[in-house]
Amino acid sequence: MGVLVIVATAQALPVALFLPALYSIFFDRVSPYTKPLAVASIPAALIVVPGFMHSVILYMFLIACGVLMHRSASRKDAGMAVFLPSCLLLILFILSIRVMAWQEGILFQDIVARWVGDVMNQISVVYDRILPSGELADFRINRGAMEARITDLFWGIIASSILSIMWLNLVITTALRKTMQLRTWKSPDWFVGFFILSGLFILMKYDNVRVLGLNLMIVVLQVYFFQGLAIVASVMTEYNWSKVIRLVVYILILSQIYIMIVVTALGLFDTWFNFRNMIRSSEGDIT
Numbered sequence: 001m002g003v004l005v006i007v008a009t010a011q012a013l014p015v016a017l018f019l020p021a022l023y024s025i026f027f028d029r030v031s032p033y034t035k036p037l038a039v040a041s042i043p044a045a046l047i048v049v050p051g052f053m054h055s056v057i058l059y060m061f062l063i064a065c066g067v068l069m070h071r072s073a074s075r076k077d078a079g080m081a082v083f084l085p086s087c088l089l090l091i092l093f094i095l096s097i098r099v100m101a102w103q104e105g106i107l108f109q110d111i112v113a114r115w116v117g118d119v120m121n122q123i124s125v126v127y128d129r130i131l132p133s134g135e136l137a138d139f140r141i142n143r144g145a146m147e148a149r150i151t152d153l154f155w156g157i158i159a160s161s162i163l164s165i166m167w168l169n170l171v172i173t174t175a176l177r178k179t180m181q182l183r184t185w186k187s188p189d190w191f192v193g194f195f196i197l198s199g200l201f202i203l204m205k206y207d208n209v210r211v212l213g214l215n216l217m218i219v220v221l222q223v224y225f226f227q228g229l230a231i232v233a234s235v236m237t238e239y240n241w242s243k244v245i246r247l248v249v250y251i252l253i254l255s256q257i258y259i260m261i262v263v264t265a266l267g268l269f270d271t272w273f274n275f276r277n278m279i280r281s282s283e284g285d286i287t
Contacts, residue, residue, distance in 0.1 A: 021169040023066025025176050061092045076180040082166045089162050116151050156215030160222040167226055183233035187223055192271045195220045227267030231275050238279045
């Protein structure tokens with residue numbers, strides 16, 4: 001698996017993104033504790049092969065994410081099991097852009113702007129085929145403003161995406177290891193301070209501070225979305241809904257932006273109302 005990720009990174013990217021979960025599961029199947037890490041490190045020998053260095057570095061960072069996730073999950077700390085690997089992957093992402101900017105002799109932000117432009121080019125190709133002429137003209141007129149806005153929110157979007165990937169890894173890990181129940185997870189009460197702080201930043205007149213607030217808000221709302229999902233899972237478990245119905249509910253949540261907003265609000269207000277105290281099992285324990 002590791003060799004495939006290194007040799008064909010682009011093609012195996014969906015697998016690569018879930019290496020932390022695969023490593024964590026593998027860790028439980030093999031002992032002593034040093035053996036799984038040693039086995040997972042074998043593909044790193046390909047670093048001596050020309051052209052594979054970047055893929056090997058990505059692979060080793062993902063394995064390190066798996067180590068951090070496994071240790072935090074073993075301590076039943078779901079927050080750290082997502083936060084620590086996400087920070088590690090974000091550091092790798094930032095360093096990669098720094099290196100690219102240095103090699104090309106351009107500014108850090110120029111790399112980001114170029115990536116956003118490439119994405120918009122791909123979107124433009126799709127829109128050329130599906131949008132009526134009037135809407136297509138509006139898109140072309142507003143494209144510059146859209147690119148500028150996405151560039152401003154780039155880091156919030158990236159951080160939110162990495163958090164989502166690591167959350168999915170943790171969902172897979174806990175589903176198979178059954179070491180803890182994510183539906184009981186709740187962010188610390190003090191975390192709401194970041195929501196308030198980001199809101200204050202957004203209201204300020206300074207552009208840089210406002211952009212910082214918007215990026216922070218994206219990340220904070222992503223965390224509360226996870227908490228909202230945990231509450232939804234608690235409700236469905238309490239009422240013993242079938243797996244088919246649960247799957248339909250999750251699909252609806254993830255496919256409808258308005259439902260996602262409601263779930264996020266549910267997670268946010270859980271800070272004050274503790275909804276899971278209202279949905280106790282017949283034994284009196286929180287589901």
